[in-house]
Amino acid sequence: MKPHPFDYAAPEALDEVLDLLARLGDDAVVIAGGQSLVPMLNLRLARPEMVVDLRRIADLATFTITDQGLRAGAMARAIDVEEHPDVHLVPGLGDALRQIGHPQVRSRTTIGGSVAHADAAAELPALLLALSGQVVLHSVARGERTVEAADFFTGPMMTVREPDELLTSVWIPAHPGSVAVVEVAKRPGDFAMVGAVVAYAIADGVISDPSIVLFGVSGQPVRMASAEAVLVGAVANANTFQATVEQLREEFGLLEGFRDDVYATGGYRRQVAGTLVARALASMS
Amino acid sequence: MNEHTIRLTVNGENAEVRVEPRMLLSDLIRHQLGLTGTHVGCEQGACGACTVIIDGRPQRSCLVLAVQADGTTVETVEGVECDGIENAVQTALHEQHGLQCGFCTPGIVMSLVAAHRAGVPAATAREQVLDGHLCRCTGYVNIRAAVDAAWEAAGDRRTGYRQENLGQESHRQESHGQESLGQVSLGQESHRQGGSE
Amino acid sequence: MRPRHVGQRVPRVNDHGPLHGTGLYVDDIEVPGMLHAAIVRSPVAHGILTAFESESVPGSASVFGPEHLRARVHAEVPVLWTIGDQQQLGTPLVDEHLRYVGQPIGIAVAGSRYQAEDAAEAVDLAIDYLTPVVGIDQALAPDAPLLYPDSGTNVIATFEAGDSAEHDRAVFAAADRVLRTTLRIGRVHGLAIEPRGIVAVPEPRRAPGNRNRITIYTSTQTPHGVRDSVCEVLGLRQGDVRVVAPDVGGAFGLKDHIYEDELMVVIAALELGRPVKWIEDRFESLLATTHARDEIHEVEVAFDEDGSLRGLRVDGRRNVGARLAVFGGGPLFTALGVVPGPYRWESVRCGGRLVATNTMSTGAYRGFGQTQAALIRERAVDLVAGELGIDPVDLREMNMIAADELPYRMRTPIQLDNGDYRRALRRAGELIAEAPAPPDDGLARGVGYCSYVQMGGIGPSDANEAIGLQIGGFESATVRFEPDGTVRVATGISPHGQGLETTIPQLVADELGINPGTVELVHGDTDTTPYSAYGTAASRSIALGGGAAVVASQRLADKVRAIAAEMLEANPADIELGNGRATVAGTNVDVAIADVARRAWQGFRLPDGSDPGLAESYAYEPVSATFSYATHACRVAVDTETGAVSVEEYVVVHDCGTIVNPTIVEGQIHGGVAQGLGAALMEEFFYDEDGQPLSSTLLDYHVPVSESMPDIRIEHLQIPSPHTPGGMKGMGEGGTNGSYAAVVNAVCSALPDADWSDLATPLSPSRIWQALHERA
């Protein structure tokens, strides 16, 4: 199918983009890599009046990776970050990126687009949440605001970003310990049926900075706080991990909007989420 | 709808065309520029038949608006050179019987040519790169054989490939089949790598 | 001493186009003045269309609604197979009774595809909603809404196959034990990577009597079949309609007839007097190109303690969707016909029911029911082996028809021809046992087998008529020397990936003593090729189309010998053909065959009884279907905690008679295995309860990718068919038939403790996990 007609602008200055968004609100949609937007345009599921292309705004395409973390302009491309020699400085980042679709898709996919799109089964939003990252938004009305990942995602493809706001950059802090990004997908390259990001560090023989995020199991990536709590200050051993997974499965039962569909039952997702987390924990110790 | 004038280089030639904003690059290439070697199998980004090389990277031309290609350099199957690796890919696909109906083939040629130029090892090309293409006729078996033959013929330019990636890929290759979840193993292994930094 | 080209790995002659971008697929065709179409489709699964308003459509576009279209229709779209008590013999081109999402109800035509879609979208539809029925069980429920209220039932036809009820009861009563199982065979989509498409080019008043001629370029596997239906439905003369199949990007049974939406394109072109192109997009393709399978089988197997298989009972129900596809219930009928397979049974009794639901039609797809038959039988065999603790290869072998028992009449009652089924089984067992031992990684492993006999080359024509199939079973060829000594072979079969452009010339070249490089296949055009009701389908092409070419070539060779003998002043019986020359045996007196051809077309001093020219035509009426066979064996690794499966090792030992080109045969097997593996593990088309399709993108309908597929070890047996000229047995569908059941059996054997009493394919991770953890 072919898209419904729309107008197109590719401004060279951020302010012009923000002006367009301020003027058009919901009628405008920005295009970043287009790897989620264009399929929706093609299916006529998205029918914007105006498509605003970010490709000419050079600043948005830059990114820096240090041992502190990734600061990525919204238009930084997944493939460029993935192939950057320092990508390992942010544990989990390369793994998350490599599980997005295929190389041919990642060559356009942007960091900002993936986060703004907020697919419940997407890897990058889950990583951002697990590592307590931040999202920077700009608009004419509100100026610049920084939103914690924990506050950013609100539901299936929903975020706190207002229609007139542009996501300009993403901050993913480097975790002091190890990070695993694991998932079960139908085929390599598909969105996850069940996925988990698991992180922790070990200091003085005990676990610190634990983080467990599930994705693909409900409307948005979810942080499993009570399961994390089991890990804090515990010794990294099989008993701890088992207790964590048991707690996780309990907590899972309380999740809202829990996915149960033709591809995988809710029972399956619940059980396998636990399995993935258990494996990740074990592989990291 | 207001049309836009765009300029791009396609297979080494400069083109200046007027397009509606909604025109897909795949349609521009095929129907306005008449380069019908690029095929369209889904317009959903999933089949890979429309893959072309844009500014050196293989991309889905069905997921790029033609206006977005303004100022870019596009290579299609018609522009693949008749020597070197490009030709090695085509020759190997022919000799290994890596195509049947041929509909998926142009996209696969473009991805493989781009992968080899970038120094991607054969093992990665056989798996991750080919996974980005659906072929319903060949079961991929002979396409993989063609990857091996082409890389062999043109020389596996591994040296150009970044070291950590190389380690990652070859490790993954060994573990294929042990872990039935390629993606789980991928995540776990690289975690180990990450953790050892 | 002539070079034999048959059996050689001759490289394919038609790879250049796709590799270099010079192929010509239907969407590559541009015609001056061409318009573009988009189809208006039903958004609901069940309802009555009460209005089709095109007021909001921009004036630059033309829209044809149901009434307008109906005015051009002379007859229903035919259903070519009548089975059992089936009443539905055709379906209307347009119908205000909407029975599935995607049903075509109108067409919009404009200057570009983009504008045509805008116009189609601007059509306002008024619909009275009816309650849909989606699944087989729902459709059979006593109070189910009816798709065809006049018939009083959703059952479109019932039929039986095999033994009588009395015989069946007696065998089951006498057997030591009986096992039963339910198999749910998921709905799949054949999914050619090239969707359908058509360019209809009317040529005003080019035909005599001021009639319109129309040329139809379409992505089809059956050009003549398309022409026949166009003419029947629209009331056109067959001579006025030319159908051309350009390069076709895969078909697999989906492109075996003309669809209603394509007929609408033809109508629009005729009405507007302009060329009209319509290319199906993937969304439409998933909704409205025939699906396949969607069956439930209740299977019972009777056997003795010593492992002897005695009786097989199958009650099969097939969801045929909203209307019968062109071959109606043929796939279920065929499944039940071949279900006995390569084993001896004392009784086989089958019942089939075709059930209408508010979903897309299910029709032909590679295997045409034989894939399901293999699963039914091979699951039953494995259940018995498991129950008795007998090795599945041993149990198969002890019940398998031995080479010297062939020919053998199955109880359904199809006559098998020749071969050595046990050898294929044993060898496959050996090969899979030789596979490298799996690592100790905690995954569950299992080996699965599937032995099958594949009926191909369907015919003879009288047998088709006897089973209610309204098309003949023969194939024809015309082999013609040109005056320069090159040869053209016109055939009714219509290759689209099978490599027949390479293999038919190999066959012809050997008969004529020339190089295959000088032989060209002419195909895919009703104006230049002999009639074929099938085109390329049903594992027929090399066996029957190739068979026809072989006999025509043999006759042509006789003629070459006669003329050469005249030229060389020798006896025709002493002339040998080879290396492009006709030679008097035992001498070096010879003449180039090209010179013979030139002389034949000059008509100079031809031998008595020889007409001028050098061409022969032959219509090959088969004496029987052909039966290739194989055993597939594979090893899978299952992650019992996630249900994920990987197929690690795969072997095929098969016999398809004479192998014209091993490379091409292997390629067919590879592709077939991938399709069966997909159906076993990941492919399923879903509807929700309202009949809305859920699998409307290629991210929701999962076909195998490279990493899903193992490498495949293939061994060929070659026992030529006793029937076909050249000895070929068709094989295009076999790979699919073997892999589906072999993979399912392997997963079941890896997880013996899971509950497989009600087995549904695909065996997705979630289903496997449920069988292991929720049901067991």
Ligand SMILES: Cc1cc2nc3c(=O)[nH]c(=O)nc-3n(C[C@@H](O)[C@H](O)[C@H](O)COP(=O)(O)OP(=O)(O)OC[C@H]3O[C@@H](n4cnc5c(N)ncnc54)[C@H](O)[C@@H]3O)c2cc1C
């Ligand atoms: C075959 C295929 C497989 C895929 N598999 C995966 C997968 O496994 N995992 C995964 O995570 N993704 C997957 N994706 C989707 C991923 O590749 C998308 O690219 C990504 O989700 C969106 O990034 P983008 O840059 O392409 O954004 P776009 O498609 O351009 O935009 C997506 C949405 O975000 C909005 N948006 C984008 N940038 C901004 C911004 N800076 N500010 C405000 N709003 C913005 C757009 O308006 C739009 O609504 C797949 C895609 C394809 C085609």
Ligand code: FES
């Ligand atoms: S047509 Fe672009 S990916 Fe299928």
Ligand code: FES
């Ligand atoms: S060769 Fe037909 S789809 Fe790949």
